[in-house]
Amino acid sequence: MSDKFHLFTSPSAFPNPQRLRLFMHEKGIADQFEEQVYNMSPVGEQRQWKHVKMNPWGETPTLKLSDGTYIAETDAIARYLDQSMPGRKIMGETALEQGLDTMWGNRIWVHILYRIVTAFHVLHQGLGPKLELTTNHAWGEHCRKEALAHASLVNQHLADGREWMLGGEAPTFSDMTMAVAIAFSKFPINATPLDERFEHIDAYWKRWQARPSFQSAYADRNSGVTEIDER
Secondary structure: OOOOEEEEEOOOOOHHHHHHHHHHHHHOOHHHEEEEEOOOOOOOHHHOHHHHHHOOOOOOOEEEOOOOOEEEOHHHHHHHHHHHOOOOOOOOOOHHHHHHHHHHHHHHHHHHHHHHHHHHHHHHOOOOOOOOOOOOHHHHHHHHHHHHHHHHHHHHHHOOOOOOOOOOOOOOHHHHHHHHHHHHHOOOOOOOOHHHHOHHHHHHHHHHHHOHHHHHHOOOOOOOOHHHHOO
16 A cells, blocks of 8 residues: 555646645655546536545545545645645745745735636636536626736736745745646636736746746646647
8 A cells, every 4th residue: 555645636727736736846745645636527526425525625635644634725735744744845934934925825815816716617607507606797807807906916026026926046835826826817718817917927927837846737738728738
């Protein structure tokens, strides 16, 4: 029996699993996991009883530890792995870095990525009518505009020449949230490509695409974004 952790996850098109996958490749621990990649159709495996017994919310990612403990929610899994496994501390080495990374991560998740995700769900019936119970075009367009407004603030933050959100030499977890937000904004059905609208986000996106961790994290060629899947 393998002594690796077991990670129940989804293809690279899905933002939360992809944030964690990018984190694991950046930390250098991705090869220490057995991944089960679920079929994320409206009646997919993530909502079937075997997974719901592990995670009643029926969402991915879910991490199973060797003692049978389950941890769900992307940030919670990343925090556990960052503290318990070797490698640089992706979420910040010092208390100040950890605080700043959490600050930027929350801003990006709440006001940019989650807004784009919400627009996807309420504008397009993204995963089909069995899962998408609400259509609200006005709310979807509001979310799209809010994502763009807050992306402009991130663009201003990057305008001082920094490469990453905290200004260090390597990306932190908030950068991974931003990278996935840009990728999902380019998903054809979302049609809100942040890199095409903001100069400094465009340069930031190109830096991410050049990183080996990014290339490995998107190696499944299943992001739904042509420039990622066909590179």
